Amino acid sequence: MPALTTYRTPVLPDWVDYNGHLRDAFYLLIFSYATDAFMECIGLDGDNREATGHSLFTLECHLNYLHEVKLGTEVTVQTQVIGHDRKRVHLxxxxxxxxxxxxxxxxxxMxxxxxxxxxxxxxxxxxxxxxxxxxxVEQEDLPVPAFVGRVIGLPK
Structure with a gap:
């Protein structure tokens, strides 16, 4: 199985800056909606949250801006589970x-x-x-993505 397609949207006018590019914050908004869709995929939908009182909180997020995205572009989010334990999931x-x-x-x-x-x-x-x-198990043949585990820092 390839990565899950978790979200699809056009880039909306309110999401672009003075250069006509998707604003930094809206990349994270799109990924946040993809996380919501992933939650539904694993059974942590609204009904489950209401019944159990459980949800997912984001502990850490790294965001890499790789190419410009312009107004009106139809974008999709692919989601891969890197790992999980009994309380956490690494996406x-x-x-x-x-x-x-x-x-x-x-x-x-995380x-x-x-x-x-x-x-x-x-x-x-x-x-x-x-x-x-x-x-x-379905994604076990997918390679580890290039931007997993990166650290921010200046060269010494």
């Missing part, structure tokens, strides 16, 4: 447009499963873990 989102092979942007994210009553970390339910593991 990689990449932004694409049809007819262009390279990713336009990439976002590596998410924590949380009991909102605390709030405090909580183990995933068995059904959610099973869905996560199923995706991992």
């Amino acid at each position: 990689y989102h990449s932004l694409h447009r049809e007819g262009f092979a390279e990713a336009l942007a990439a976002s590596e994210q 998410l924590l499963h949380v009991d909102l009553a605390g709030p405090k970390s909580a183990p995933f339910e068995a059904a959610v873990l099973a869905r996560l593991q199923g995706i991992v």
